[in-house]
Amino acid sequence: MRSGPAAKDIGFAHCALVAATSFGAGSMEVDENPQRIAAGQPQPQQNDFSPDYLKLYYGRLFPYSEMHKWLSYGNDGKHPGCDASFFSRREFSFTLEHDIYLRYLSFHDAAALEAAIREKCPHKIDIGAVYNVDPSKRTAYSGAGGDKVFSPVERELVFDVDMTDYDDIRSCCSGADICLLCWPLMTIAIKVVDTALRDDFGFEHILWVYSGRRGVHCWVCDSRARRLTNEQRSSIADYFRVCKGNEMNGKKVAFTGPALHPSLLRAYTEVLKKYFEEKILPNQKLLAEEENFMKVLEMVPDDNLRSQMRSKWQSSSSSSEEPNSKRWKQLKTFLEQGKSKGQALRRCVEEIIFSYTYPRLDMEVSKHMNHLLKAPFCVHPKTGRVCIPIDPNNCEAFNPLEVPTLSQLLDELNRVDTELDPRQKDWERTSLANSIRYFRTSVLDPLARTNKAELESSYRAKLQEMASKPNLSW
Amino acid sequence: MEYKVAGNKRTSFGDGGDGGGVSSRLSFYQNSSDVDVSLEDFEQFALDRLRVLKAIEEARTRGRKQEDVDTLVIDLWRKHMRTPSAADLAAKDMISHFVLRLAYCRTEDLRRWFLGMETALFRARFRAETPDAQRKFMEDQKLPYKAISAAEFSSVKEKLGQVARSLNQPVPNADNTFYKVPFEEVPELVSARRVYLQRGFAFVPRDQLASIVVGQFRGRLTKALALTNRLWTTTIAAEEKDRLTPIVEALSMRYLGADYSQPSKGYVGIQDLDNLAKKSFPLCMRHLFFNLRHDHHLKFGGRQQLGLFLKGVGLKLEDALNFWRSEFTMKMPVEKFDKEYAYSIRHNFGKEGKRVDYTPYSCMKIITSTPGVGDHHGCPYRHFSQENLRAVLEDQQLNPRAVEAVMDKVRNRHYQLACATTFEAIHGCPSDGINHPNQYFEQSRKALQCDQDEVPEKGQQSGMVQNVSPHPVESTPLPVP
Numbered sequence: 041m042r043s044g045p046a047a048k049d050i051g052f053a054h055c056a057l058v059a060a061t062s063f064g065a066g067s068m069e070v071d072e073n074p075q076r077i078a079a080g081q082p083q084p085q086q087n088d089f090s091p092d093y094l095k096l097y098y099g100r101l102f103p104y105s106e107m108h109k110w111l112s113y114g115n116d117g118k119h120p121g122c123d124a125s126f127f128s129r130r131e132f133s134f135t136l137e138h139d140i141y142l143r144y145l146s147f148h149d150a151a152a153l154e155a156a157i158r159e160k161c162p163h164k165i166d167i168g169a170v171y172n173v174d175p176s177k178r179t180a181y182s183g184a185g186g187d188k189v190f191s192p193v194e195r196e197l198v199f200d201v202d203m204t205d206y207d208d209i210r211s212c213c214s215g216a217d218i219c220l221l222c223w224p225l226m227t228i229a230i231k232v233v234d235t236a237l238r239d240d241f242g243f244e245h246i247l248w249v250y251s252g253r254r255g256v257h258c259w260v261c262d263s264r265a266r267r268l269t270n271e272q273r274s275s276i277a278d279y280f281r282v283c284k285g286n287e288m289n290g291k292k293v294a295f296t297g298p299a300l301h302p303s304l305l306r307a308y309t310e311v312l313k314k315y316f317e318e319k320i321l322p323n324q325k326l327l328a329e330e331e332n333f334m335k336v337l338e339m340v341p342d343d344n345l346r347s348q349m350r351s352k353w354q355s356s357s358s359s360s361e362e363p364n365s366k367r368w369k370q371l372k373t374f375l376e377q378g379k380s381k382g383q384a385l386r387r388c389v390e391e392i393i394f395s396y397t398y399p400r401l402d403m404e405v406s407k408h409m410n411h412l413l414k415a416p417f418c419v420h421p422k423t424g425r426v427c428i429p430i431d432p433n434n435c436e437a438f439n440p441l442e443v444p445t446l447s448q449l450l451d452e453l454n455r456v457d458t459e460l461d462p463r464q465k466d467w468e469r470t471s472l473a474n475s476i477r478y479f480r481t482s483v484l485d486p487l488a489r490t491n492k493a494e495l496e497s498s499y500r501a502k503l504q505e506m507a508s509k510p511n512l513s514w
Numbered sequence: 515m516e517y518k519v520a521g522n523k524r525t526s527f528g529d530g531g532d533g534g535g536v537s538s539r540l541s542f543y544q545n546s547s548d549v550d551v552s553l554e555d556f557e558q559f560a561l562d563r564l565r566v567l568k569a570i571e572e573a574r575t576r577g578r579k580q581e582d583v584d585t586l587v588i589d590l591w592r593k594h595m596r597t598p599s600a601a602d603l604a605a606k607d608m609i610s611h612f613v614l615r616l617a618y619c620r621t622e623d624l625r626r627w628f629l630g631m632e633t634a635l636f637r638a639r640f641r642a643e644t645p646d647a648q649r650k651f652m653e654d655q656k657l658p659y660k661a662i663s664a665a666e667f668s669s670v671k672e673k674l675g676q677v678a679r680s681l682n683q684p685v686p687n688a689d690n691t692f693y694k695v696p697f698e699e700v701p702e703l704v705s706a707r708r709v710y711l712q713r714g715f716a717f718v719p720r721d722q723l724a725s726i727v728v729g730q731f732r733g734r735l736t737k738a739l740a741l742t743n744r745l746w747t748t749t750i751a752a753e754e755k756d757r758l759t760p761i762v763e764a765l766s767m768r769y770l771g772a773d774y775s776q777p778s779k780g781y782v783g784i785q786d787l788d789n790l791a792k793k794s795f796p797l798c799m800r801h802l803f804f805n806l807r808h809d810h811h812l813k814f815g816g817r818q819q820l821g822l823f824l825k826g827v828g829l830k831l832e833d834a835l836n837f838w839r840s841e842f843t844m845k846m847p848v849e850k851f852d853k854e855y856a857y858s859i860r861h862n863f864g865k866e867g868k869r870v871d872y873t874p875y876s877c878m879k880i881i882t883s884t885p886g887v888g889d890h891h892g893c894p895y896r897h898f899s900q901e902n903l904r905a906v907l908e909d910q911q912l913n914p915r916a917v918e919a920v921m922d923k924v925r926n927r928h929y930q931l932a933c934a935t936t937f938e939a940i941h942g943c944p945s946d947g948i949n950h951p952n953q954y955f956e957q958s959r960k961a962l963q964c965d966q967d968e969v970p971e972k973g974q975q976s977g978m979v980q981n982v983s984p985h986p987v988e989s990t991p992l993p994v995p
Contacts, residue, residue, distance in 0.1 A: 139849075205888065207888060240713075242713035264698075269733075271701050274701070275702065276704065278706070281886075284884070297680040297681055297682045298679050298680075298682070301676065301677055302710055303707065303711065304707075305676060404814070
């Protein structure tokens with residue numbers, strides 16, 4: 041049932057185009073050769089990451105104040121309604137070199153966060169929930185008898201989309217590898233989930249981040265999202281769950297009714313159909329290679345039709361210019377004609393398209409408030425790439441192979457060191473500038489406006505409540 | 515919460531019920547009134563309610579439809595909760611709920627179970643009420659939901675029609691009432707895409723009103739259970755050490771039966787596993803085990819399901835680590851395994867994190883799991899396509915008649931019965947029913963060893979049978995009156 045190695049071979053030609061990304065990701069050798077760095081040879085792929093580079097990155101480029109501003113949600117100001125302990129109740133976790141794992145770290149302010157990151161130089165920084173008490177003092181509250189049990193009170197709603205979950209439909213690469221042929225799957229995921237979060241759920245402050253290697257993360261920062269219970273988080277994750285089949289059940293998507301739910305219909309007409317026909321179908325050679333079209337035909341519930349198509353396609357040579365779109369038209373025509381035969385065929389075209397395009401979320405990440413997720417602007421130790429934000433309105437332009445790497449950033453820093461403008465921050469002179477500017481203007485600024493309004497109104501409500509109370513207690 | 519347990523006499527609630535109907539009075543069980551109750555009733559009422567909850571669970575693991583479950587619940591409620599008068603029923607409802615709340619507040623697993631079953635019970639009872647009674651209940655509980663106006667309806671009419679048709683339901687018209695509520699309040703409708711969502715609001719049709727109220731019920735009970743748990747650990751357990759505590763603790767055991775967190779007999783080594791897997795693993799675990807052997811990898815859900823099962827079978831922590839490591843490292847370096855996977859194995863054995871010794875998954879948990887792409891866990895009878903299941907059964911040397919018998923059970927959604935039928939076909943002896951993969955395993959060992967030692971020494975055999983009995987005394991099914 042699995043087709044791992046074979047599928048990989050088929051896609052090999054394409055992978056060669058983009059071997060850059062997958063270098064080092066498939067093989068686990070991370071030992072670099074220091075000689076090469078010293079010699080200054082252009083070996084970007086191998087030398088993208090090293091602990092020394094990371095130290096420099098944390099020293100000169102990492103956007104500490106932006107991170108602190110984001111995670112304070114307006115509580116870092118002078119307003120009397122501010123909750124001064126808010127930021128310090130947030131859990132951070134560091135993964136150090138040699139996989140030393142530090143959980144339940146917390147920091148009083150941006151300076152403390154910066155000092156700790158510079159000192160420890162973590163290979164990975166995770167962000168957890170905001171707890172009811174300072175996570176680093178949690179043990180004081182864990183004993184029985186205390187009236188405060190250590191528990192999470194707030195947390196962004198997060199999503200994780202990982203390319204490995206698409207392995208059964210990718211023929212270009214598998215596992216940790218990605219290339220420009222399969223990356224459109226992530227573009228689709230961003231478009232579909234982002235639109236649904238806004239239009240269906242009414243969220244506004246949504247941050248998409250490249251995970252550094254083979255996927256994307258999403259942070260929904262609205263206060264309403266941050267206060268969702270685990271059950272409500274699960275329900276949203278389930279709302280996005282369309283592909284249900286497991287390894288022993290060929291059909292991954294099944295629609296029963298005569299119409300699609302409005303949210304799925306919107307995804308289908310605005311994104312999925314177009315991307316399937318223009319990108320996924322040709323990119324993945326879904327109907328050109330026998331192994332692939334057999335999988336597609338498995339989803340056709342009519343035995344006659346299935347064998348008819350199979351023999352037709354097996355006999356015709358697939359070397360003709362573009363078998364994918366031709367065969368897709370054939371299959372669609374046959375399915376349309378077959379519609380009269382019964383309910384089962386009616387939704388087959390949609391079912392195939394959804395199976396090959398609809399986002400596949402890692403459900404567990406979204407379901408629990410205290411699940412950790414890698415912070416934006418971390419550096420992926422295997423690729424050396426920075427986890428930069430992705431603008432959902434322009435996500436089709438995002439190219440994971442052009443994401444700045446550590447070595448590239450440091451090169452850029454070195455190059456312009458001579459003509460220093462003292463007012464300029466280091467990052468402004470590197471290709472990280474666009475990412476940090478986007479984070480400031482498109483994420484932090486709108487968030488700040490909302491934070492301010494919410495702080496005002498909750499403070500006013502509190503004052504009113506207090507004003508009405510004294511009479512009762514006296 | 516105030517429990518007064520009198521010697522023998524019982525006074526009923528002061529604010530007795532207002533007659534008739536299935537429920538007599540629905541309640542959110544926000545506060546228990548002071549009430550005297552005899553010790554016998556204290557336990558008996560709870561047991562009666564437990565019978566209803568237990569039956570709900572069974573119906574669910576069989577994958578019965580919501581409507582069928584509802585009907586069944588109402589029948590069971592009538593049967594088990596019968597009282598001479600409506601006022602008595604209200605009292606019995608209150609008392610039994612609060613006693614079980616005490617019994618099931620004590621661990622995360624118990625709370626989750628109780629919450630799920632009580633919510634299903636409440637839903638069924640609410641849906642059985644007349645529209646007027648439902649409206650009155652919502653008013654009494656101050657649930658401020660207003661129907662949308664005709665103008666608003668026509669603006670979203672098309673979308674509401676799409677939702678209805680996607681569910682194979684008739685398209686709504688202006689006579690149908692819809693309520694507009696924050697999506698947070700109807701998680702179960704959101705999960706199943708049973709509502710139209712627009713900018714954070716869900717449009718809930720009148721016949722799904724139950725979901726809103728049920729959501730409220732669930733939310734409140736979740737909070738209440740956490741609170742009860744705190745009270746229990748801080749005061750009640752100690753204060754009632756000699757009187758209520760034993761009853762309460764026995765009550766939760768009464769349902770749960772063995773949890774297989776400790777292997778019931780001896781330990782097994784890695785070298786035994788392949789043989790055991792072939793002969794005595796239920797299909798779900800066989801499938802995981804041999805997939806692991808074949809692919810040298812399993813995704814999270816599969817690792818959990820198989821790993822905890824193996825722990826229950828008697829694999830020690832060190833052996834478990836070696837076993838998983840030897841498989842995974844065929845495809846990855848040892849360091850990666852030690853970094854990414856060893857932790858969660860130690861975690862399952864209670865050696866990391868919260869240090870809870872986790873229990874193997876029961877059939878119910880496995881059947882209701884939702885395996886996705888690349889997953890091998892779940893219940894084969896529920897999650898495999900029919901062709902694949904048939905092929906697997908034939909691989910197991912089941913004869914065609916047995917295969918048909920199993921497939922028949924599957925079609926009727928009796929997944930555990932299908933598993934028991936497979937057991938019987940393989941072992942050639944009756945099974946005592948399958949509720950837990952480790953129970954399957956132990957029954958299988960017992961059956962195979964009886965075969966082997968046809969003429970064993972008497973003492974040894976009886977000793978062994980006692981040890982591996984899948985039903986320790988306290989877990990015998992509840993007697994049906």
